[in-house]
Amino acid sequence: MSKHQLDARRLLCPMPVIRTQDKVKTLSPGDILEVTCTDPGVLSDIPAWSRINGHEYLGHTENHDEIVVTVKVGG
């Protein structure tokens, strides 16, 4: 299991979801991906995308205008 970061700042949905999806394709089950975003739409879209595609949404943190969402890659 390893931890990875992705910068999706200034991108508007669905681009952060597409970038997350493409990054997850390169990772292994159990890996953790932290995605830094500025579009609050990710708070709805990345959990929905995770549920649909069998990944685990671990939550988010907010710091000023930046949101970090965390996803655990599914099997």
Next chain:
Amino acid sequence: MAKQHKAVALISGGLDSLLAAKVILDQGVHVEGINFYTGFCVEGHTHAIRQKDKSKPKRNNALWVAEELGIKLHIVDVVEEYKDVLVNPKHGYGANMNPCLDCKGFMVKKALQWIKENDFDFIITGEVIGQRPMSQRKSTMPIIARESGADDLLLRPLCAKFLPETKPEKEGWVKREELLDISGRSRKPQMALANQFGFVDYAQPAGGCCFLTDKKYSDRLVDLWETRNDKNYELDDVMMLKVGRHLRPKPHFKMIIGREEGENKFMEGYRKQFVHLRASSCMGPLVLIDGELAAEDEALAAQITARFSQGRDENSVVVELTDKTGVAKLIAVKPLAENGILEEWRI
């Protein structure tokens, strides 16, 4: 045990593609969704930018549809490839800059490529005969099937009974008698079907899911192409056409004026790429200059900026003008009178 066949459904996030996928899922076919992001999708962007929309719950309707159906959704970035569809549409444009027929053919072609790469059997769309004046007519449906290369691998479950049998029907992968015969612009059959399936809270955007069907947006795009004398564009250009008030006081520059806090904040992220102005002696919007602002234009640009500031009724407003290197200067101007903003400047 019989093989379970696999279909990919084009999911826009609207009701028709939801219903089409549901009809095929209910026949025991394995369905996954595919959603193409062209840069012009209405989904999300405007809601994300404008402050007044922030009280509304945000959702991506394509993801919502997939979750309702319990299927996977693959979102594909086609921004670069889509440029050729928009700039050189073989079948021309619709009422605005919407190349609907070429667009649908392009998406089906991409879906065909996807099913080959992923070992799926056929493609489904939510098209309905007579639903859209350009792409969804009985005469144009064979064009999409033929020009995309999908031919009889393209099934339209909502109006299949009006169309020739496709391979999934001929081979018995799906039962033709359980497909539908919806036609026309009325939404009532789809709404009744949604009710029957128990779908509520589905999206029904007026004008569809694409900014290119919007007149104002299309006017801005044409203006961009004409003034640059080049139809090429970047995703940032497409985004900026969705934001703010656009005024073109002179042929060689356009002013993009934030209308509220959400837009100003969004535009802040772009300001280093543009000459920009903002009132400094009072509150006012961020203004980006697209094009070349000559020295003799600076006073006019500052007056317009002041017009949209809270100091619009003052005798003098100080405006800060910053060039692309970050060098700023202050200009004191009398705000332009209300009738000084000419109607022909508005895009």
